[in-house]
Amino acid sequence: MTPEDSFSDFYQRERTRLLRFAAVVSPHLDHESAVQEAFVGAWRHWPTIDETRRRAWMVKTIRNLLVDQSRRRERPGEVTDEVAARHRGTFRILVQRDRDPETWQELNSTFAAIADLPDRLRTALVLRFWDFGDDEIADVLGCRRETVRRYVTEARARISEVVGNQERRARRSRRGEGRS
Structure with missing residues (x-):
């Protein structure tokens, strides 16, 4: 080639x-x-x-x-x-154009929360979303891959605090119920 x-x-x-x-x-x-x-x-x-x-x-x-x-x-x-x-x-x-108003509001809140993140957290989260591996993200940010994982976790937690979809949280908390 x-x-x-x-x-x-x-x-x-x-x-x-x-x-x-x-x-x-x-x-x-x-x-x-x-x-x-x-x-x-x-x-x-x-x-x-x-x-x-x-x-x-x-x-x-x-x-x-x-x-x-x-x-x-x-x-x-x-x-x-x-x-x-x-x-x-x-x-x-x-995003696609045909979204209902409630979904648009959630997306707007999520994008605003992402925009308010510190650069390193925002970059790590966005690159993870676009399927960049830990090594690639670490290369971009100039850090170790363990740090990348910490950044992504912290970014998700901060966004969840701001946007916090209660319905999703409730579903997630019930995942382990009924298992022995």
């Missing part, structure tokens, strides 16, 4: 996942341009990027580009029309 074919396959397979990752970790920034700029960088360095670490390389690059964006512009402290419009665009990327 030529390097061009390899890059094209990678782009087709990972583009949507990386867009969604960027949208969740920084919904207030221009995540689409960050992803595209990362792919341009990957194309330039494609032969030198270790094949087993390409997704991690992309995520690190996207995170750095988003950090650069956030340094160039001030993050709004309150929800303005511009921020709300960007969030609606982000949610369209992330």
Whole structure:
């Protein structure tokens, strides 16, 4: 397979996942341009990027580009029309359109809770959701794989505290009942 074919396959397979990752970790920034700029960088360095670490390389690059964006512009402290419009665009990327209002409310609460997480917890959780392995996430965050597991657990607990779907908690607590 030529390097061009390899890059094209990678782009087709990972583009949507990386867009969604960027949208969740920084919904207030221009995540689409960050992803595209990362792919341009990957194309330039494609032969030198270790094949087993390409997704991690992309995520690190996207995170750095988003950090650069956030340094160039001030993050709004309150929800303005511009921020709300960007969030609606982000949610369209992330979820299907035909959801009932109750589900949309839960999704909005969940996305807000994710956005409020510290960067390391948010990144670990989102990458885990997109099926990144512990080693890949550890590579992105520059930590050990045991730390990744702790970050994901802590992120889930914090989101559960904020969003807390009581019905799901009740079902989970009854899983062990009736077994001997």
